[in-house]
Amino acid sequence: MFKIKTYNKISVNGLNRFGRDHYEVASDINEPDAYILRSHKLHDESLPASVRAVARAGAGVNNVPVADYTKKGVVVFNTPGANANAVKELVLAGMLLASRGIIPGMNYVQTLTDMTDADEMSKLLEKQKSNFAGSELMGKTLGVVGLGAIGSLVAETALALGMNVVGYDPALSVEAAWRLPSQVSRADNLQSLLSRSDFISLHVPAIEATKHLINDESLKSVKEGAVLLNFARDAIVEPEAIVRSLEAKRLRQYVCDFPEPCLLSRDDVYAMPHIGASTLEAEDNCAVMAAEQLKGYLEHGNIRNAVNFPEVSMERTGELGSRLTFCNENVSGVLGHVLSVLADHDINVIDMVNKSRGEIAYNIIDLEQPPTEAVVQAVSSVEHVVSVRVV
Numbered sequence: 001m002f003k004i005k006t007y008n009k010i011s012v013n014g015l016n017r018f019g020r021d022h023y024e025v026a027s028d029i030n031e032p033d034a035y036i037l038r039s040h041k042l043h044d045e046s047l048p049a050s051v052r053a054v055a056r057a058g059a060g061v062n063n064v065p066v067a068d069y070t071k072k073g074v075v076v077f078n079t080p081g082a083n084a085n086a087v088k089e090l091v092l093a094g095m096l097l098a099s100r101g102i103i104p105g106m107n108y109v110q111t112l113t114d115m116t117d118a119d120e121m122s123k124l125l126e127k128q129k130s131n132f133a134g135s136e137l138m139g140k141t142l143g144v145v146g147l148g149a150i151g152s153l154v155a156e157t158a159l160a161l162g163m164n165v166v167g168y169d170p171a172l173s174v175e176a177a178w179r180l181p182s183q184v185s186r187a188d189n190l191q192s193l194l195s196r197s198d199f200i201s202l203h204v205p206a207i208e209a210t211k212h213l214i215n216d217e218s219l220k221s222v223k224e225g226a227v228l229l230n231f232a233r234d235a236i237v238e239p240e241a242i243v244r245s246l247e248a249k250r251l252r253q254y255v256c257d258f259p260e261p262c263l264l265s266r267d268d269v270y271a272m273p274h275i276g277a278s279t280l281e282a283e284d285n286c287a288v289m290a291a292e293q294l295k296g297y298l299e300h301g302n303i304r305n306a307v308n309f310p311e312v313s314m315e316r317t318g319e320l321g322s323r324l325t326f327c328n329e330n331v332s333g334v335l336g337h338v339l340s341v342l343a344d345h346d347i348n349v350i351d352m353v354n355k356s357r358g359e360i361a362y363n364i365i366d367l368e369q370p371p372t373e374a375v376v377q378a379v380s381s382v383e384h385v386v387s388v389r390v391v
């Protein structure tokens with residue numbers, strides 16, 4: 001029986017992937033084997049020794065102390081691309097809201113509650129509507145910062161709307177580059193993108209390198225009257241610098257999914273309560289993907305879409321309970337040492353795989369027979385071995 005602790009509201013369709021004959025799933029559970037969560041922040045919480053994996057049902061993992069968990073041998077998964085369409089659609093809405101007098105126009109209409117005559121109301125609205133005129137997206141330039149799962153979809157949609165698209169992503173993966181429409185022109189640096197864009201949309205992860213990427217200095221490069229959209233994370237912009245740029249009428253509008261106190265009560269800020277991924281479809285996609293990844297790891301030791309461990313997967317060759325998995329600090333000789341422990345115990349290896357990523361290595365070894373507790377202890381005691389499981 002595996003125990004899964006949930007944080008946040010996780011889609012039932014995802015949680016149902018954990019068959020209740022083999023899984024206990026609850027928000028309040030002792031000695032969990034794994035967590036599944038959305039935006040709940042784990043940084044200030046102690047991690048029970050029982051936890052072997054954490055699945056973030058979403059893209060960003062800035063709410064998980066990944067480096068610390070890696071040292072403890074805890075695999076951290078995310079769900080790449082599973083909510084990208086939901087965010088893309090809201091970015092599109094954000095661009096439209098910033099281009100047309102939709103929000104002020106609708107707010108104005110709601111002030112007319114004292115009017116009782118429909119003809120009179122219609123005449124008044126025809127007179128007033130010029131206050132809510134806007135402009136079109138077609139022909140404008142969108143700058144996309146970060147061309148991963150979301151950024152590439154945003155770029156594709158903007159092109160379909162007749163916009164010009166310029167992108168900047170110094171860490172673009174080969175896979176992401178293949179996904180990118182060829183009409184996206186490449187900016188060599190952030191400043192160049194900012195100076196060319198009428199709309200700027202941020203789609204980078206919140207990491208040290210992107211902290212306050214948008215600040216007083218970078219905002220100097222922004223084209224006057226540009227709209228900045230931030231559906232990535234609060235930490236990527238310096239909010240006070242945004243306010244200064246709005247006051248100076250350089251930025252015309254800031255549309256974001258991450259309100260902060262200094263951004264409230266301003267007509268030039270449209271702030272949403274982190275709802276970029278809040279669609280039925282995205283919540284299902286993320287939860288299902290996260291649950292399947294946890295199951296693959298807990299039941300078979302396979303790792304798919306971890307942010308801190310290598311991608312490792314092996315068909316089972318032995319019976320249940322005869323697979324040994326372990327992770328170790330990525331130094332030479334550890335695997336050899338473990339294999340000699342197995343040989344000393346007269347245990348034959350049927351198949352095995354060993355991969356590393358950064359400072360960690362991960363191994364799956366199928367054995368001819370289930371290892372005894374003494375064997376597991378002996379493997380655990382090998383220098384540099386961080387954690388061992390039998391599945």
Ligand SMILES: NC(=O)c1ccc[n+]([C@@H]2O[C@H](COP(=O)([O-])OP(=O)(O)OC[C@H]3O[C@@H](n4cnc5c(N)ncnc54)[C@H](O)[C@@H]3O)[C@@H](O)[C@H]2O)c1
Pocket residue numbers: 058059060061080081083084087145146147148149150151168169170171172173176203204205206209210231232233257274275276277278
């Ligand atoms: N508002 C929401 O609800 C919501 C939903 C999903 C994701 N997000 C946020 O959006 C981020 C992006 O999501 P994604 O699914 O596209 O992730 P992704 O990993 O597919 O793409 C991120 C891209 O950013 C690029 N990048 C990294 N550092 C960069 C830098 N300094 N400058 C420019 N590009 C850089 C990477 O190379 C990658 O291509 C997530 O990390 C998360 O914080 C928010």
Ligand SMILES: O=C(O)CC[C@@H](O)C(=O)O
Pocket residue numbers: 038039057058059060061083274277278
């Ligand atoms: O779970 C959510 O609602 C937000 C997810 C989003 O921030 C992400 O990083 O994928």
